[in-house]
Each structure stands twice: as structure tokens, then as C-alpha cells.
Amino acid sequence: MPRFAADDGVMLAYDDCGQGPVLLCLAGLTRNMDDFEPVVDRFAGLARILRLDMRGRGGSDHDHDFMNYNLIREGRDALALLDHLGIARAAILGTSRGGLVAMTLAAGHRDRLSGVCLNDIGPMIEPRGLAYIMDYLGKLPGYADYDDAADKLSVGMAGRFVGVSWTQWRDHARRLWMETPEGLALRYDPRLRHAVAEASAADAIPDLWPLFEALKDLPVALIRGENSDILSAATAAEMCRRRPDMIYAEVPGRGHVPFLDEPEAVTALGLFLELVQ
Template structure:
């Protein structure tokens, strides 16, 4: 059987779930307002909502195939976090931090008009999810965290810091797609068409005809300004929040991940209330969830486990 193409995936999504609805919600920051864009799939009246949140420099369109697989059960909502994709850039780059993102997601969930959501968070999206899920009265019912935990390995932070925030021009869209693929090579052995599928939304053409990443380079400002003391305090707070999460949690780890260690996963299982884990072979940080076997992991956790309980 041949691999699905990007065009085939989009056609299948539209046939199965109807056209994607590109929407936005206005959120607050200390100096004003900003728009957070999101893509929504499935029945807009479905009270069962799955929020899928991407990694540091990615976009909500990373989850198109997850939406295709789970849209029969969920209304699937995939935001572009502030400073990325179709969302506004923040006026103060020092606000590119998890507390601002959590506040934005609370506003988004209020816009969706539901009492509870399930959450699929990759990397940064998992940090946002853990923080929100650990708060008293959280709307998060079930949480999948994809290759992230309260402790992040220093080697991975150095790797990410070596490229985040660099404004790199590309002569063509294909050059940009290839460069983005080189940065995300640890996602796994993706085909050229899969890279095109998930990387095209990350890149836009500028007025001078060149191409560039759509994210605000200033997202690197707080990332690079973090001191060891601040990092340690943030990690301690995340462990407390993680221990407070009441609902089921699935921790997904890429077998070759340099960001989430097996030791951290073991500690998450030990300190959490209802935590299980899965390791995805042959990939690093972070599993892309384009492969049917990876998507089946999410479906079992969100859909089949619930039907058996």
C-alpha cells in the first residue's frame, strides 16, 4: 500500500470531517490584546473536545492526521500558540512563557463553551498541558504528553537553543521545508511528502520574494534568558503541578529522545496519580504522530480505554 500524500490526507480529512474551520479568539496580555488562531475539525456541536498543542516552533497543523483519526469521536481543536503560525506576535517578547500560554488556552476553552477537554501536547504543548491540568479546578480530563516532562535534559536545551529564534531566509519554499526537516530530523523516518505536509504551514513568503519561518524570532528571548536558578525553580513547580493532576496521564517517549529520559518517565509514573507510559521505537524528540501505529497509541488512550471503563 502506498503512503498517503499531503493532498490525500487533506482530501480524506475533508471527506470524513468536513472542511477545516479556521477561527481565532482574542486573548489578553499585560499590554493589550492578541489573537490566537486555531483550526477546528469535526462536529462543532460535539461537547467532547480534544485540544492538540504543538511544540516550540511548530504549528497546530502538525495534528491534521490525529484529527482525521479521532474526529469521529471528538471535536478536534488545534491552536497556533501566540507568536506562531496564524496567531499574533506578542508585543512584549518576555511574555513568551508558559503562564501566558496557559491563560490563552483558558480563554480558548471558554470560547469553545465546554466544561472539560482532553489534551494532546507535544513538547511545549505538553508543558502547557501539565501546567493547566495541575491547577485546581482544571478543565483537563485526560492528558497525553508527547516526549516532555517536568525535567528537560540540558543537552536538549542546548540543541534547541542553537537554532531557535534565528531568522533564516530561504530562496524557495522547498528550501525552507528541507531546512525545517533538518531541524526536526529526530521526529522519525518521515517521507518527503510527510515533511512537506507538516512543514509547509511553518513557512511563508515575504514581500521581497524570499521565504521564512512564520514564528516570531523573539520567542527565543525568554528561552535564552533563563538562569539555572530560574530553571530549577520552574522544574520544581512543574513537578508539584504534575503530582496534582487528577485525571489519567499518558507519557509518550521517543526511544532515542535526548529531551525526556527514561529516568524522568519513571519518576513521573511514581509521583503522578494515574500515569502510564509508552515508548515509541526508532524516533527521538518528538514522535510526529503521522504513522498509523503512533496514532493508534493516542486513540487507545483517549477513546478505547474510556469505552472499557
């Protein structure tokens, strides 16, 4: 896995494959580039797909200062990857927090973007979804191995994720955690919990609608899980009202976040890539 140095010396892992318009994939808060394996499998023949492990996640270094786990710093890291590869502009596929990073970049570095596809994220974040995230953030998952995780996720997540096979849950576990003799371990810096708690206490992101408005005139797509507890149907409807040209797909039987292998998600991504050619 190649790595490069951010401007403060933190080493960041990335992957670069495929040919075509550049699509930079940015994962959610605790996720990593492996989340986008289905996108690589489906679209590497149509796009040059870059996947970045944000600092503190996956194969990237942990930051000695957990307060550097913030949207501005992570946006700078995304631009640093483009600079490292000599890429002037890219479309961004942002899952959850990755979508927030994309909107932040649209507000400050719009010239570097050719479009944005948001995966289950918008300008309004539902409190119950945030509460659920804080319930597990920074804590060990409590599974013995990938098989154990698949067994328990198949039952525990069945209400929000309908029709997901045991194999799909095992793949999800493999992407999110790593096996150790003591059980599954985190693939991210547990101090992310402190960063999120500090930001929440400071009310650091009071209103995200101006960031969404910064996407004006850029190709935009939105993918929402039908059962999402982060992006409400009402917020998605308002986003569609403000951007009637936006590609929109709701994925049935999925919560936060869709896996991006669902037919609705694949169709939306295909249409989005046609716009950023």
C-alpha cells in the same frame, strides 16, 4: 481561520472540528496547529479537536511584550479558548512546550481538564536538547523552499528520525515555515528566543515534578520518541513508575518530537480518548 481576543486583546487563531470528547491540541515552542494535522485526519470522527496557535505563533498575533511568551500566560490563553467556545472541560494533547502548559494548568485549573496526553515531554528536560533548541531558536532556517528543506532534512535528521520519507519532510517543512521569495521564513515571533533566554537566566522553572504530580487521578498518556534529546528514557521510566496506570508508547526511530502519525502514537491516542469519553 477563526480568531478570538484573549483578555489582553491579542488575537489568537484556532481550529475547531470533529465530534466527541473535546481534545485541545497545544503545540511546541516554535510550532503551530498544523503539527496536529495527522491527529485531525485520524481522530476527527472520534473527538472534537481544537487546535490553538499560541500567541506569537502561526496565525495568532505577536505580543508587543515578549515576556508574555510564558507558560502561565499561554495557559490562560488556552482557557480563554475554552471559555470562548463555552467548553467547561477538555482533554489536552500537549507536544513539548504544549505539554508543559497542560501540566501547569493541572496545577492551577485542574477542574478544567478531563485528561492530559504528553507528547515527548516530562518533568525533566535534558540540557543537550535545550542547547539544540537554542541553537536554532529565532533564526531563519536557511532553506530556499520546501523542496530544499526536504532534501536537507532527509539527510541531516536521518540519524534521529529513521525511515521518514521525502514527502513527510516536505510536509513538516510546510507546517513549520512559510515560503517567501527570499527563502523559508519563520512562522513564529523570533523574540521567543529572548523569552526563553530570560526565563532560563532567572531559573523560572526549577522543578517540574510537582506539576506532573498535579495530574493525579486524571487520565494520562505519554508518547516518547526513542531518540528524543528532550525526554530521556530514565525520566519516562520514572513517570511510568509514579503513574503505573499511565498509557505509555515509545515510538521507534523518532526523536523530538514524534509526528503523531506513527502506529504507536495513534494507538496511544486512541486508548487515551477512550478514557476521556
